[in-house]
Structure formats: C-alpha cells, structure tokens
Amino acid sequence: MARGEKRPVTVRTIAEHVGVSTAAVSTVLANRHEERRLAPATVEKIRAAVRELGYVPNVAARRLRAHDPEVNHHELGILTTFEAPLFLVSRVLRQVQRMADARTGPGRRFSVSIDMFHAGRLREMPGLLSASRFNGVIVTNTLPEDDAFLAATALPYAVVVLGRRLPNHCCVLDTPGEIGRRAAEILLKADSRHPVVLTPALLTQSTAERAEAFVAAVRGQEGRDSARVIAAGFTPAAGAEALRAHLGAGLDCDGVFAVTDGLALGAYQAIKDAGKGIPRDIAVVGVGDHEHADFFDPPLTCVGPSNEAIVEQAVAQLFQLMGQRRGKASEIFVPPSVVRRASA
Amino acid sequence: MARGEKRPVTVRTIAEHVGVSTAAVSTVLANRHEERRLAPATVEKIRAAVRELGYVPNVAARRLRAHDPEVNHHELGILTTFEAPLFLVSRVLRQVQRMADARTGPGRRFSVSIDMFHAGRLREMPGLLSASRFNGVIVTNTLPEDDAFLAATALPYAVVVLGRRLPNHCCVLDTPGEIGRRAAEILLKADSRHPVVLTPALLTQSTAERAEAFVAAVRGQEGRDSARVIAAGFTPAAGAEALRAHLGAGLDCDGVFAVTDGLALGAYQAIKDAGKGIPRDIAVVGVGDHEHADFFDPPLTCVGPSNEAIVEQAVAQLFQLMGQRRGKASEIFVPPSVVRRASA
DNA sequence: GCTTGAACCTAAAACGATTTAGCATTTTCG
DNA sequence: CGAAAATGCTAAATCGTTTTAGGTTCAAGC
Known part of the structure; x- marks a missing residue:
C-alpha cells in the first residue's frame, strides 16, 4: 500500500520528484517509452519514483481522457445490501442485460454493475449523491433507514426502487398485503x-x-x-x-x-x-x-412476489426514465404469483 | 432514448442550443437553480433542451470533478459473466469489502463492485485495456476465449484470476483434478x-x-x-x-x-x-x-471447491498485488473441501 | 562551418463537468 | 435622487491524465 500519507500522489508529484515533465511520467506508465524514445536512465528513475511514492492512478481522469466523444456511455447500477440474498438481483441483472443489449450499438454502450451497501447505510455510498457513478440505478433490499434517505433525496438521475413504496420515486412492488x-x-x-x-x-x-x-x-x-x-x-x-x-x-x-x-x-x-x-x-x-x-x-x-413481472416492470421503468429526463414518481403494483404444488 | 444521432451531447451542446453558459446548464442539471437564482424561464428552456437533445451525463467527468485531492480512491472490480450464478462472486465481494473497510481511512477510500461481461467477450469490456476503470480486479467464470485474451495481455494493474490457471497471472484455484x-x-x-x-x-x-x-x-x-x-x-x-x-x-x-x-x-x-x-x-x-x-x-x-479458502486467498493476493507495483505471476492451489453427510 | 537527423524531452491542449468569483442590470428604500 | 441590495447570468479555473506538435541539444556528414 506504500506511504502516501502526507500528499496525494499524482503524475505531477512524480514528475516533480524526478525532475521531468508529466508527459514523460505518463509515457512510462503506459509502457510507451520505447517508441517515444525516453532514455533508459530516465525510465528507471521514473519507475523508482512511482514505486517509492505509492502512486495510484485516478481512473476517473483516465476514463475521461480515454473517452470517445462518438459513443455515449450509460452506467447502470443494481444496488443491494451485502446481507440480502441475490435471487432477485440476479434476475434484475439478466433483464437489464437483455434490455441493454437490445439498445447497444455504435454510439451507445452500457455497463452494468452490482454495487452493495451495508443495510441501512445506503447514504454512505460514494458517488450516489454526486451522481458521479451512475446514469441509472435499481435499488432493492433497502431498510427503513435507507428508505428515509431516499424519500428525502431527489437523486438527479434515473432511480427505480424495487419492493418499497416511496414518495417521489418510481417504485415497483407487489400489491401490498x-x-x-x-x-x-x-x-x-x-x-x-x-x-x-x-x-x-x-x-x-x-x-x-x-x-x-x-x-x-x-x-x-x-x-x-x-x-x-x-x-x-x-x-x-x-x-x-x-x-x-x-x-x-x-x-x-x-x-x-x-x-x-x-x-x-x-x-x-x-x-x-x-x-x-x-x-x-x-x-x-x-x-x-x-x-x-x-x-x-x-x-x-x-x-x-411475481418476480418475473416485477423485474420486467422495474427494468422497463428504468430505461423509460433514462429516456425522458424528468424522473416522475409512480407506483406500480404487481399481483402475487400463486403456484400450487404438493405441499398445500 | 431520444435522438442524439448526429453529435454527442454535452453540457456545452445544450448551452449553445439555448444560448446560455455551461454554468447555467450545470446549475439546472444539479437542481441548484433556486439557490443560484436562475430565472424560471431560463430553467425551463434548459430543461426542454436537455430533454430534446437526449443528454446523458458523462460520469467520468463528474467523478473527476467531484474528486477530493486529499483522498485517493481505489476502484476494485469483481469481473464475472452475466450468465454465471452470483453465489461465488458475492462471497468475493463481501471479502473484498471486509479487507477494504479495514484499510479505509482519511486519505484512502475504496469502491467495490461486481461488473459484468458477456461470456467469452471479456476483451470487449470497456476500460479494461486502457486501465481506465479499475485499480485492481478479480476475474472469475471466464471462458477459454477470455483466458486466451488474458494470457496474451499484461494488464497494467492488479489482476487475480479465480478458478483458472493462466501463465503470467496471479491465479487462485482448487487443486486440479x-x-x-x-x-x-x-x-x-x-x-x-x-x-x-x-x-x-x-x-x-x-x-x-x-x-x-x-x-x-x-x-x-x-x-x-x-x-x-x-x-x-x-x-x-x-x-x-x-x-x-x-x-x-x-x-x-x-x-x-x-x-x-x-x-x-x-x-x-x-x-x-x-x-x-x-x-x-x-x-x-x-x-x-x-x-x-x-x-x-x-x-x-x-x-x-473450498470456496471460503479460495476467496480468502484470492482477495489477499489482490491486496498484496496492489501494495507492491510489479504484478508477479503465481499459482495458488487450494485443496477441496469434503463434507460427509447422509447421501454417500 | 552548415545542414541534417537522431535522441530526448516538454508545453499545452484536450476530455466534460462543476463551482467560485464577479460583472451587469434592475429594484428597493431612505 | 443616489446608494445599497437583489437578480440573473458568465468567465475561467479546476479535477488528473494522455497525446500532439514541437523544441533543444548533440553528433555525423558534406
């Protein structure tokens, strides 16, 4: 993990430490020093500094820099707790994948990830409030604390709440009671x-x-x-x-x-x-x-709960919300599924 | 999903379209127009343009901007296929989170997520090659195509492969056969x-x-x-x-x-x-x-497979790899767990 | 001695968003 | 009427990284 206690280490820190430009450092980090003809001695000095200072690249900056303006990227998240079972989440995942695949093309890509929070501490999730992580999320398995947080917050992107009834949000759940x-x-x-x-x-x-x-x-x-x-x-x-x-x-x-x-x-x-x-x-x-x-x-x-139906509805809502800008609150009730088998 | 066919839409596009500055657009997007006293008419015009042009915020840019230089952020990913069950990966996630929590402090934060790729198409995962998404990953459930890709590539960050044996990578798997x-x-x-x-x-x-x-x-x-x-x-x-x-x-x-x-x-x-x-x-x-x-x-x-042990080893390797800079290849075999119950 | 080319390195411009400081207007009020 | 306050907006800096288009130096060739 290295020191790095005092100051955050960026390419610039390294550049100053070695006495070269950030360009040189970046070149070495990308292993392009051969084609760009950096002197072997310089390369070694930079490498040593990188190691010594415990440099950790900032992925956001890299991503921004690497961004191709021709394609726009949608970042989708499925948010659940560490504690809850993944049965429903995996269904959501697959349905999101299906919808995302259908909409993927040149100029439009999707990333799907599952992010977990500690039950009751959704608010601590980094990037949730600053909208700097997702373009749209489906939230599930929330505790009352989390619901309170959500109810009090208007997230500036598409949010669908699964299985809970919250004012000011798009909610999909089975018919209460x-x-x-x-x-x-x-x-x-x-x-x-x-x-x-x-x-x-x-x-x-x-x-x-x-x-x-x-x-x-x-x-x-x-x-x-x-x-x-x-x-x-x-x-x-x-x-x-x-x-x-x-x-x-x-x-x-x-x-x-x-x-x-x-x-x-x-x-x-x-x-x-x-x-x-x-x-x-x-x-x-x-x-x-x-x-x-x-x-x-x-x-x-x-x-x-009729999971297929709920999941289908929720994912459809998510994509619809991402299409139009305004996040309209809505409640969608899905009647339960009844499967008679041998036990009753 | 809106049009947006011709040009990528950024805050600047919107600003030009409406005839205001990007600052005004950003203000509206963040719903801060009240406190920053934008005229309601302007707000409406901006909102209309946002909707009409099908704006999708760039999360990388937001993240970079929101970045606090005092803390350095480690982005950890658990890479798995859409198709595979979540049983194992969720264990990995929990273990990674546990280790991350223990290392979190002022000046060091971690984000952990499960990220999905299409089986056999790991190489298409955005940001993997450009190192612009993760500071470290644990890869599981790969197909032979994915393994071939990994074997041929030296990713410039910490990579642990779970359940497969690949040259030039740190692999953790149960004892073959x-x-x-x-x-x-x-x-x-x-x-x-x-x-x-x-x-x-x-x-x-x-x-x-x-x-x-x-x-x-x-x-x-x-x-x-x-x-x-x-x-x-x-x-x-x-x-x-x-x-x-x-x-x-x-x-x-x-x-x-x-x-x-x-x-x-x-x-x-x-x-x-x-x-x-x-x-x-x-x-x-x-x-x-x-x-x-x-x-x-x-x-x-x-x-x-003795999942606890495998997961524990893999996560430990990940953090160790992130500590030192050079990613050394290694193979770790974990003997299977045998649980005698009534069926044999 | 002057040109040419190689070797090695840098300045500066992006990427897209947000925010701070501040500039014009217009309104309010003593 | 003039000063102070409110209103409505913008210019520019910033986050951290990569890459492009050069700039300097030095050695070689004529």
Whole structure:
C-alpha cells in the first residue's frame, strides 16, 4: 500500500520528484517509452519514483481522457445490501442485460454493475449523491433507514426502487398485503384450522408485511389470531428449530406459512422429524424466493412476489426514465404469483 | 432514448442550443437553480433542451470533478459473466469489502463492485485495456476465449484470476483434478461398483475437469470407465430426466457424482421416482455449490471447491498485488473441501 | 562551418463537468 | 435622487491524465 500519507500522489508529484515533465511520467506508465524514445536512465528513475511514492492512478481522469466523444456511455447500477440474498438481483441483472443489449450499438454502450451497501447505510455510498457513478440505478433490499434517505433525496438521475413504496420515486412492488392474504386463503381452503406463520425474529419490510397480512386475513375469516412461530434467523436450521419447539410443546398446528422459503425448508425437516406428513398433517406454503422450491420434497406451494413481472416492470421503468429526463414518481403494483404444488 | 444521432451531447451542446453558459446548464442539471437564482424561464428552456437533445451525463467527468485531492480512491472490480450464478462472486465481494473497510481511512477510500461481461467477450469490456476503470480486479467464470485474451495481455494493474490457471497471472484455484478424485474415492469406498458421473451437455471448465478426474480415478481403481450421464442443462429438471433415462434403460448405477448440486437435486428425484433409496441403493455425491445442500433430503455429501479458502486467498493476493507495483505471476492451489453427510 | 537527423524531452491542449468569483442590470428604500 | 441590495447570468479555473506538435541539444556528414 506504500506511504502516501502526507500528499496525494499524482503524475505531477512524480514528475516533480524526478525532475521531468508529466508527459514523460505518463509515457512510462503506459509502457510507451520505447517508441517515444525516453532514455533508459530516465525510465528507471521514473519507475523508482512511482514505486517509492505509492502512486495510484485516478481512473476517473483516465476514463475521461480515454473517452470517445462518438459513443455515449450509460452506467447502470443494481444496488443491494451485502446481507440480502441475490435471487432477485440476479434476475434484475439478466433483464437489464437483455434490455441493454437490445439498445447497444455504435454510439451507445452500457455497463452494468452490482454495487452493495451495508443495510441501512445506503447514504454512505460514494458517488450516489454526486451522481458521479451512475446514469441509472435499481435499488432493492433497502431498510427503513435507507428508505428515509431516499424519500428525502431527489437523486438527479434515473432511480427505480424495487419492493418499497416511496414518495417521489418510481417504485415497483407487489400489491401490498396480497401475499399474506392469498397464503391464508390457500391454507384455510385446505381445511387448516390452526395455521401458523413462521417468521425470523428480525423481520424485513416484506416479511413483516406478509406476516401481518396473513394474520389479519386469518382473523378476518376465523375470528382469532393465528400463532406466530419466531425463528432465530432466516436459515433452514433456525426455522426447523423454531417449529420443532412449537410442535414439541404440543401446540396446535396444521398449516404453516413460511415468509421465506429457507424457513419452509426448515419447517419440512421439523415436520418430518415429528413423524408427520406434508400436506396430510401439516400443509406448508412458502413464498417462492428459493431457486429450487419446485424440487423440495414435496414440491413447495408458493404465494409470493411475481418476480418475473416485477423485474420486467422495474427494468422497463428504468430505461423509460433514462429516456425522458424528468424522473416522475409512480407506483406500480404487481399481483402475487400463486403456484400450487404438493405441499398445500 | 431520444435522438442524439448526429453529435454527442454535452453540457456545452445544450448551452449553445439555448444560448446560455455551461454554468447555467450545470446549475439546472444539479437542481441548484433556486439557490443560484436562475430565472424560471431560463430553467425551463434548459430543461426542454436537455430533454430534446437526449443528454446523458458523462460520469467520468463528474467523478473527476467531484474528486477530493486529499483522498485517493481505489476502484476494485469483481469481473464475472452475466450468465454465471452470483453465489461465488458475492462471497468475493463481501471479502473484498471486509479487507477494504479495514484499510479505509482519511486519505484512502475504496469502491467495490461486481461488473459484468458477456461470456467469452471479456476483451470487449470497456476500460479494461486502457486501465481506465479499475485499480485492481478479480476475474472469475471466464471462458477459454477470455483466458486466451488474458494470457496474451499484461494488464497494467492488479489482476487475480479465480478458478483458472493462466501463465503470467496471479491465479487462485482448487487443486486440479482433486475434486473428481476425492469424489470417486468416496463412492468406491462406499462399495459402489458402478458409479456414474452426471454432467450437463455443455461443460464449463470446472465441471469438465471434475468429470475427467472422476472418470480417470475410477478407471485407475476399477480398471474400466464409469458411465457418463449427460443432462440437457444444469437444472434439476434436466438432471432428473437424464438419470431417469439411464435407470429406465436398465443400466447399472449404484453411485452418482453430480458435477453440480442442481443436477444432484434432479438425481434425487429420479432415484426416488425409481423407488430406490439414497444412499442404500444409490449413493450421491455433489459439489456443494448449492446454498442449502445440507437441507436436501437426505443431506448431500459434497466434495467441492473450498470456496471460503479460495476467496480468502484470492482477495489477499489482490491486496498484496496492489501494495507492491510489479504484478508477479503465481499459482495458488487450494485443496477441496469434503463434507460427509447422509447421501454417500 | 552548415545542414541534417537522431535522441530526448516538454508545453499545452484536450476530455466534460462543476463551482467560485464577479460583472451587469434592475429594484428597493431612505 | 443616489446608494445599497437583489437578480440573473458568465468567465475561467479546476479535477488528473494522455497525446500532439514541437523544441533543444548533440553528433555525423558534406
């Protein structure tokens, strides 16, 4: 990493240190000293200085300099947290790629990157506010802190928010409350009298909403609250342990709505360990956030966000926003997808 | 996307078009026209021109301008294909971020992102050759074309290649051939006499290597080649169909090495459908590239790349390379991780 | 002694955006 | 009416790098 403590090191620093011009330094850095006939001794001195001073090239400057005025470059970002799973992000990525490829040509290029922030600290992301990183972004998996930040800020470029409802932004999300409602409907129609909802202790906004809506729907139909089974985390292991405890305590349970497929997988294990059948004794409904939910044993019935549709909408919005200048706020609701499989 | 066909549009184009200075245009673009007291009529004219001309800001220029000379900025990239899963790269990202955070201070900042290229077209990635995008990169999921490109090019910044063996580069990968060898060992020791290897039709370099080494190891031990069961794709569905066909044809099979956990999941289904037991009738070994391999039913025994170790090594190499100036070539082999579970 | 050419190096102009300092006007107000 | 303040805008500097078009010196050739 070298010293560089005192001053930032630029080509100019090096040039002064050696006693040559910046042109000479640049020539050496680009390894063009042969064709430009710099004296070997000079080259060596410059190289030594570069090493000694710990020079780090400024990529922004290089990029600007290397820029070809004939093509304009669109920098697209997919912003998510370090903590969240990448299931949705990878779908977004592919859809962005598809749209970008279709629009690429001479004179127009796209770069797509995934940038991660620490949950709740979106505001600290360098270049977000100064608009010096992206021409357009899709933001997802935000925490309330991040939402507050976004709501309070009008970013001067195209922004699409995925899965959250924010004033002054273009938002694409599944119809609020609908997932929990439909999940309850499926379990109740399958004659579950004591459906429970399996959630992690720390709820995200979406999981909280699913659980709320589920409980509300059961209350509306059955007239009483369904039990909440709280897992320590969102891993299968945590889900298994929580449900095992619930069943072990002899509490009623003939239906499980897991707000995450990972938890559903844990539920499967707990149910099987208890010697019960799925869905014979206990029906299970997941949300379809696991790649291979159709390969669980038995295949998992899911009521969850219709990811294809959401992603398609979001990406379409992004490109539309980049086309016109004004970032109009809008809310787009996508109804959940219901996939009946064997588990309920 | 607007016209912009004829000329590249910059703030200057807009300024000339409206008849104001670039300062005025910039002010409007940054939404600072209130505090800088531009006349509303002017603001509207500028906005109209911005829209009409299809202006796209140049992020490199913005970044350069926004640059604070007191801090030097390191741009780190994790390069992967659009097509590859994000499982490994997200681990890399997390590890890079961890190291970067530890080195961040006043005067030193890092940006880390996952950047996408089209498989086989790494060379087309803008800024790679001109060194105008990254101060250091970790490259993964390359195709042979990409490897050829890398082998022929000496990029003038820190490069670590993950999972491939390239001359003149710093490479980190799992010990060649070891995965297939260990997988064969496990199946044979479990008294499998007719182990098969389940692969997708289109092999990646790693999957091809695993299959080769497996076949070679079985041949070495048993004196004859093990069957290859070829699936149409790498999805569970494809794996299930392929193995079903193999079993249906009455061919011998009492052990499966699936070069991908997705295929293993498919194998599970085919085996269960055939009324056989795992591992009683057919043992299965996967590679551990699935997040929840320990929650398959039965939990999947895996011999696969030791991702933690590989990632840790690769990231450590990246930072070391960035510290010293000269990029030395090196090869680092990481032995596979073996996780015995219930399936073999 | 003068020209020519090689060898080695530099000044300055880009690249595209933002901001600071300041210049004209016009309005306000004592 | 004249000074002060507000209004609306611009010129020019700046960020760090690369490259083009030369400029100087020195040695060789006539």
